[in-house]
Amino acid sequence: MKRIFLGVTGASGAAYAATALRAMTDADCEVGLCVSRSGAHVISHEILRAGRQAPADPDAVVREFVTRSGAAAGQVTVLGLDDLTAPFASGSSLAPAALICPCSGSTMAAIAHGTGRNLIQRCADVMLKERRTLVLMTRETPLSLIHIENMAAVTRAGAIVMPASPGFYHHPTDVSDLVDFMVGKALDHLGVPHGLLARWGEDGGMPPPEDPTKGMR
Numbered sequence: 001m002k003r004i005f006l007g008v009t010g011a012s013g014a015a016y017a018a019t020a021l022r023a024m025t026d027a028d029c030e031v032g033l034c035v036s037r038s039g040a041h042v043i044s045h046e047i048l049r050a051g052r053q054a055p056a057d058p059d060a061v062v063r064e065f066v067t068r069s070g071a072a073a074g075q076v077t078v079l080g081l082d083d084l085t086a087p088f089a090s091g092s093s094l095a096p097a098a099l100i101c102p103c104s105g106s107t108m109a110a111i112a113h114g115t116g117r118n119l120i121q122r123c124a125d126v127m128l129k130e131r132r133t134l135v136l137m138t139r140e141t142p143l144s145l146i147h148i149e150n151m152a153a154v155t156r157a158g159a160i161v162m163p164a165s166p167g168f169y170h171h172p173t174d175v176s177d178l179v180d181f182m183v184g185k186a187l188d189h190l191g192v193p194h195g196l197l198a199r200w201g202e203d204g205g206m207p208p209p210e211d212p213t214k215g216m217r
């Protein structure tokens with residue numbers, strides 16, 4: 001069973017995190033899940049549709065997020081954002097890979113500068129110093145020079161920056177196809193098997209779209 005860290009921060013795109021969590025548990029990974037306060041805010045707004053205000057009980061939001069992901073009981077350990085005693089905070093723990101998804105510009109900045117002020121930032125720091133796999137699924141547009149320079153810094157340090165920028169060559173017909181595409185690409189880098197992607201040139205290639213204009217009218 002592969003041990004993996006999933007950090008969820010306050011960028012738009014909570015659906016990416018939900019799909020990643022389900023795919024990781026489907027692949028029998030043991031997932032350490034840590035959600036930032038802004039991450040819980042975005043989940044509350046985008047998935048639970050609970051309005052624009054920050055949730056009064058972020059822990060309840062995270063519990064509901066895990067329940068809705070369909071993850072099997074016992075496969076997901078919810079870790080406190082301020083719990084720097086968690087195994088993922090130490091290089092001595094043997095977690096080979098971490099995904100931060102979505103990754104805010106704020107968390108990327110913290111990773112780029114090695115501040116390690118919460119468990120998500122610290123786990124990223126550990127992955128980089130131990131030369132393990134760290135994938136950051138960033139989401140912001142447009143990018144300032146600060147974002148771009150932080151992306152360059154984390155890339156030089158060994159992270160894989162994967163902007164949430166799905167392709168369309170697999171003929172997506174709904175939002176979940178776009179989400180699956182992005183998450184599948186991330187899981188490929190993390191070494192987690194999945195069936196989220198149709199692979200170009202394999203199994204007969206991409207299926208033709210039923211109606212290329214569907215969703216455009």
Ligand SMILES: Cc1cc2nc3c(=O)[nH]c(=O)nc-3n(C[C@H](O)[C@H](O)[C@H](O)COP(=O)(O)O)c2cc1C
Binds near residue numbers: 008
């Ligand atoms: C609904 C909502 C959507 C947001 N979307 C983004 C986003 O797409 N990208 C981003 O970098 N920040 C976004 N933010 C701002 C971050 O949440 C904010 O910078 C926060 O401090 C990030 O903290 P964290 O990285 O600890 O989660 C959003 C905030 C809210 C409330």
